[in-house]
Every structure is written in structure tokens, then in C-alpha cells.
Amino acid sequence: MTEAAPPLRRDAERNRQLLLRTAYELMASQGLDVSYEDIARAAGTGMGTVYRRFPQRQDLLDALFGEHIDTVIGLAEQASRHDDAWAGLTWFLERQLQIESRSRGLGELLRGRNQATALVRRAHDRMTPLVTALVDRAVRAGQLPAGATPADFAAVHVMVGSVMDASRGHSPQLWRRALRIALAGMRHADLSGDPPDETVIDRLYNDQT
Amino acid sequence: MTEAAPPLRRDAERNRQLLLRTAYELMASQGLDVSYEDIARAAGTGMGTVYRRFPQRQDLLDALFGEHIDTVIGLAEQASRHDDAWAGLTWFLERQLQIESRSRGLGELLRGRNQATALVRRAHDRMTPLVTALVDRAVRAGQLPAGATPADFAAVHVMVGSVMDASRGHSPQLWRRALRIALAGMRHADLSGDPPDETVIDRLYNDQT
DNA sequence: CCGGAAGTGGAAGAAATCTTCAACTTGGAA
DNA sequence: TTCCAAGTTGAAGATTTCTTCCACTTCCGG
Numbered sequence: 047m048t049e050a051a052p053p054l055r056r057d058a059e060r061n062r063q064l065l066l067r068t069a070y071e072l073m074a075s076q077g078l079d080v081s082y083e084d085i086a087r088a089a090g091t092g093m094g095t096v097y098r099r100f101p102q103r104q105d106l107l108d109a110l111f112g113e114h115i116d117t118v119i120g121l122a123e124q125a126s127r128h129d130d131a132w133a134g135l136t137w138f139l140e141r142q143l144q145i146e147s148r149s150r151g152l153g154e155l156l157r158g159r160n161q162a163t164a165l166v167r168r169a170h171d172r173m174t175p176l177v178t179a180l181v182d183r184a185v186r187a188g189q190l191p192a193g194a195t196p197a198d199f200a201a202v203h204v205m206v207g208s209v210m211d212a213s214r215g216h217s218p219q220l221w222r223r224a225l226r227i228a229l230a231g232m233r234h235a236d237l238s239g240d241p242p243d244e245t246v247i248d249r250l251y252n253d254q255t
Numbered sequence: 256m257t258e259a260a261p262p263l264r265r266d267a268e269r270n271r272q273l274l275l276r277t278a279y280e281l282m283a284s285q286g287l288d289v290s291y292e293d294i295a296r297a298a299g300t301g302m303g304t305v306y307r308r309f310p311q312r313q314d315l316l317d318a319l320f321g322e323h324i325d326t327v328i329g330l331a332e333q334a335s336r337h338d339d340a341w342a343g344l345t346w347f348l349e350r351q352l353q354i355e356s357r358s359r360g361l362g363e364l365l366r367g368r369n370q371a372t373a374l375v376r377r378a379h380d381r382m383t384p385l386v387t388a389l390v391d392r393a394v395r396a397g398q399l400p401a402g403a404t405p406a407d408f409a410a411v412h413v414m415v416g417s418v419m420d421a422s423r424g425h426s427p428q429l430w431r432r433a434l435r436i437a438l439a440g441m442r443h444a445d446l447s448g449d450p451p452d453e454t455v456i457d458r459l460y461n462d463q464t
Numbered sequence: 465c466c467g468g469a470a471g472t473g474g475a476a477g478a479a480a481t482c483t484t485c486a487a488c489t490t491g492g493a494a
Numbered sequence: 495t496t497c498c499a500a501g502t503t504g505a506a507g508a509t510t511t512c513t514t515c516c517a518c519t520t521c522c523g524g
Contacts, residue, residue, distance in 0.1 A: 055491060058501060080483060092503040097483070158421070201418050201433050208417030209410050209459075212367070216458050220451060224410050231440025240427060249425045250418075264521060290511060301473035306513070423490055 062099050065089050070110050073151030077105070078159075107155065108165060114152055118142055126176040131183035132190065135199065136229055138177075143206055143221060145186045150214060157207045158251035170251050192238035197246040203227040204250055271308050274298050279319050282360030287316070315365065317374055323361055324378045327351055335385040340392035341399065345438055347386075352415055359423060366416045367460035379460050402446035406455040407412065411437040413459055422424060 053060060069088040072080045086093045100106035121141050128134030146153035158166055177196050184190040202225075209224035263271060275300040281289045295302045309315035330350050337343030355362035356456050367375055386405050393399040419430035 052500095057491065061501085082483090083481070086503095091271070093483085094485085094503055095501080098501075099461065101483095136453070198432070198436065201461070202436065204417055204421055205414035205433060205437065208413055212413055212459050212462050215462070217452060217455055219449070220410070220455065223407070223446070223449070224414060225452065226444045226446070227407065227411065227440035228436060229440070230442075230444035231436035231438070234443040235436045235439035236524060237432070237435070240428070240432070242432065243426060246422070246426055246429065250421050253421050261470095264470060270471085288496070292515090295473090302513085303473055303515085304471080307471075310513095454505070 058099075060089070061089075061091060061095055061198065065096060065099060066090065066109060066123045069106060070149075070151075073110065077150045078154050087112065095197055101155075104164060111152055111155055111165065114145070114149070115156070115165060118156065119169060119172050122173040122176045124178055128180075130243060131180045131187055131235075135177070135180050135184060137166040138180075139199070139203060139206075140225065142203070143210065143225060146207060147210055147214075147218065147221060149210070153207055153210065156251075158253060163252055166251060167248070174247055190232060191235065191237050193239070193241060195241055197239075197242040198232060200239060200250050202232060211216070269299075269442065270300055270304055274305060274308060275318060278315060279358075286359045287363050311407075312375060319330065320361055320364055320374065322378050323354070323358070324364070324374060325367065327354065328378060328381050331382040331385045335389055337389075337393075339387045339398075340396055341442075344386070344393060347389075348408070348412060348415075348438070349434065351412070352419065352434060356419055356427065356430060358425075359420070362416055362419065365460075366413055367462060372461055375460060376457070377454040379457065382457055385404060399441060400444065400446050402448070402450060403441060404446075404450055406459070407441060407446060407453040407460050409456045411441060 053059075065085065069080065069085045072085060072088060074186055082093055082096045086096050089096075096106075099111070115241070125134040125138035128137065146156060155166060159246070174196060177199055181190065181194060181196050181199060185192060185194055205228050206221050206225045210221040213220040256397075262268075274294065278289065278294045281297060283293060289303055291305045295305050298305075305315075309318065324426060330347055334343040334347035337346065351365070355365060364375060365378070383405060386408055390399065390403060390405050392409060394403055415430050415434045418433035422429040
């Protein structure tokens with residue numbers, strides 16, 4: 047157990063909230079690679095304050111995105127309860143991408159661009175079994191071709207996300223069209239050959255290049 | 256016309272070739288963002304030599320990738336002569352991605368991640384009309400659904416490329432599976448709604464974020 | 465073989481970001 | 495009201511990469 051941290055002084059807590067709001071805004075529009083100096087300036091505090099509260103960038107990301115990621119995990123759970131496996135899968139992916147479209151930073155996190163391994167790994171450890179079960183069900187129901195795997199689903203996620211990243215700013219809805227293409231492809235592609243390695247999902251989502 | 260540059264001294268020309276080979280190797284494995292210092296060190300020269308020969312990074316990229324890009328343009332021309340429009344499209348995309356899989360740097364260039372706008376824009380100005388004609392032919396032939404556009408083709412390119420980038424290193428062939436998914440999606444998705452803006456192709460390929 | 469133009473190397477200044485820290489300010493318990 | 499632990503600030507050192515520059519070396523025409 048972590049020892050109970052003493053509560054923050056009132057002004058410090060106010061600053062902390064202000065920093066979180068500010069950092070979230072910046073990362074929503076610019077992605078995760080925002081400098082501490084930019085955050086401090088936008089919040090009107092000194093850099094030292096940011097470092098005191100979030101000594102590691104990971105600490106900031108945890109505080110910023112923890113609950114958002116729990117939300118996404120909740121979507122996966124909800125989807126896995128869907129009677130129609132394919133409907134559950136498409137609903138989940140569409141919802142997740144919609145959330146990512148509102149925050150570039152969260153998208154980078156969920157799709158494993160950049161740092162942030164701990165948070166991401168935990169999230170995917172929770173979601174992968176759920177998605178796997180859905181994919182298996184969809185295959186058995188004939189909604190997906192034999193040979194379809196959870197890794198294909200992850201690949202679709204990465205693929206649509208890349209269109210989102212490349213078109214954010216000028217065609218904010220283009221990812222929906224890419225999603226239609228990719229999902230139709232999942233249903234109609236010949237996926238019988240060379241099944242991807244079991245570990246591909248983790249690596250797709252955690253490669254830091 | 257550019258005025259004729261005087262020929263390089265023999266030792267300088269030797270160094271130039273050495274730098275090009277070295278830089279190509281480094282960018283093939285690490286992407287375009289290799290520092291001049293890394294290039295100089297790997298080639299065994301001083302940084303000043305790199306700067307003297309290639310004052311702007313653009314100069315280096317032009318010299319490195321110019322002919323590779325012409326090769327890809329050639330592929331597009333060859334594809335556009337194919338009787339079967341769909342076969343031409345898939346052949347072209349597969350070939351182009353295969354080349355990108357051997358050089359991460361070239362992939363970044365062709366898919367518009369990073370700088371390099373001049374070279375990329377010229378290439379796409381040449382290829383876009385060819386691809387457009389192929390897509391139109393494929394639609395008329397019933398090989399692609401009504402509403403399919405060249406921008407969808409560009410999106411597929413970007414999508415498969417993103418899987419390539421995320422899996423390079425552990426699953427170097429995974430992009431082929433993603434390509435199968437994306438191409439099957441092009442044929443089977445409902446693409447009748449909200450056609451992408453005309454300018455989307457350029458922007459997909461030239462967004463520098 | 466000589467002289468000078470061309471070429472080279474790498475130290476040094478500039479710029480961006482990360483990170484620490486010592487002097488200063490403030491909240492709130494007593 | 496006093497006092498001090500908690501909090502804040504921004505300057506300053508460390509790092510990294512970019513870019514310039516000048517003393518030194520090399521090539522090659524005459």
C-alpha cells in the first residue's frame with residue numbers, strides 16, 4: 047500500500063487543479079509532447095510548481111488521463127455484454143475513436159505513440175480479453191471471417207487513428223470514412239493465412255520507436 | 256535555369272558519395288530525423304563537411320531520395336497502363352508499400368510525415384492524376400463502389416503505412432495483412448456519403464503537424 | 465614543385481528543453 | 495498575531511541538436 051499522502055494546502059490544491067485543466071487543454075490540441083514550460087506559462091504559474099506536483103511526466107499523465115482511460119475500459123465492458131458480437135465491436139471502436147478525436151493526447155496514449163507505457167499497458171491488459179472474446183464470438187457467428195484475430199482489431203484501431211492524426215485540423219470527420227473502410231475490410235478480407243503473433247497487440251500499442 | 260555548378264574536387268566527390276550512402280542507411284533504419292552529427296560520425300567526417308555539401312536538410316533529402324521517388328512515379332505510370340484498373344491499383348499500392356518497408360525514411364517522405372514538402376508535393380502532383388484515372392475506371396467497371404475517391408486510396412496508403420511503422424522491428428510483414436484488410440474494405444464499404452474534399456489528398460500527404 | 469582555391473574538422477555560439485534549487489511568499493494551526 | 499512548514503518562483507546549470515566559422519589540410523593547374 048502507498049502511504050497516505052498528507053492533504054495539500056488549499057492554494058496548492060487550487061494550483062494543482064488549474065495545472066491539470068491547463069495541461070489537459072494543451073495536450074488535447076497539441077498531443078502529449080507539451081513542454082512543462084508551456085504548461086506553466088499557460089497556467090500562469092512557475093515551472094517549479096509543475097515539477098513539484100508532477101516530478102515525472104508519468105505522474106502528470108496518470109492524473110490527467112486515468113479517468114478517461116477508465117471510461118474507455120468501461121466502454122469495452124459494455125460492448126462485451128452486447129448480444130450481437132459484431133455490433134459490440136463496432137460500437138466500441140467507434141466510441142473509442144470518437145473520444146480520441148476530441149483529445150489528441152488521449153489518442154496518442156491509447157494507441158501507444160510516445161511514452162506512458164504503464165498506464166497504457168494496464169488499460170490494454172483489461173481490454174484485450176474482452177475484445178478477444180468478442181472477436182471469437184463474431185467469428186463463430188459468421189460475422190467475421192475465419193482467421194480474424196484481436197490483433198486485426200488493434201490494427202484497425204491504429205489505422206483509423208493514423209488517418210485521424212493526419213487529417214485533424216482540416217477534415218475532422220475523415221476518420222469516420224476510414225473506419226467504414228477498415229471495418230468493411232475486416233468482414234471481407236481473406237484472413238486465413240499467417241496469423242499474427244500473440245504478442246503483436248501489446249507491441250502495436252507499446253512500441254515507442 | 257540554374258547556373259552550372261563547377262565540378263567537385265575528387266576527394267570532395269568521394270566524401271559526398273560516402274555521406275549519401277551513410278545517410279541513406281541511417282534513414283532507412285531510423286527515419287528522416289537523423290542528426291547531422293550522427294551522419295558525420297557514421298561516415299567518419301566532420302559535421303562541417305555535411306553542412307558544406309548539404310546546407311539545407313532539403314538538399315540532402317533531394318539527393319538521397321530523388322531517384323527513389325522517381326521509381327515510385329514510374330510504378331504509378333506502369334499501373335495506369337494496366338488493363339484491369341483494380342489490379343493496377345492494388346499492384347501499385349503493394350509495390351509502393353514494399354519499397355517503403357525497406358526504408359523507413361522513404362516511407363515518412365511518401366506519406367508526408369515530417370518536412371520535405373517540395374519533393375513530396377512534386378511526386379504527388381505527378382501521381383494523383385494517374386491514381387484518379389485508375390479509381391474512376393475501377394468505379395465504372397464496378398470494381399469499386401460508387402463514391403470511392405482517390406482520397407480513399409490515399410487514406411488506405413496512410414493507414415497501412417501506420418501499421419508498418421508501428422510493427423517494424425517485430426512483425427515486418429504485418430502491413431501485408433493490414434493491406435489486405437484495407438483493400439477489401441475499399442471494395443465493400445459504403446462510400447456513398449460525404450465525399451472527402453478535393454484537397455484532402457494533398458493535406459493527408461503534406462500535413463506536418 | 466608551388467601557390468592558391470577548394471575542402472575539412474571540430475570547437476564554439478545559439479536555441480530549445482529539462483531539471484534543480486535557494487531565496488522568497490503564504491496558509492493556517494496554536 | 496505569530497511562526498514555520500508548505501508552497502512558489504524564475505534564474506541557472508545540464509543536455510541535446512543546430513549552425514557557423516576559421517585555422518588547417520589537400521588537390522591540382524601551371
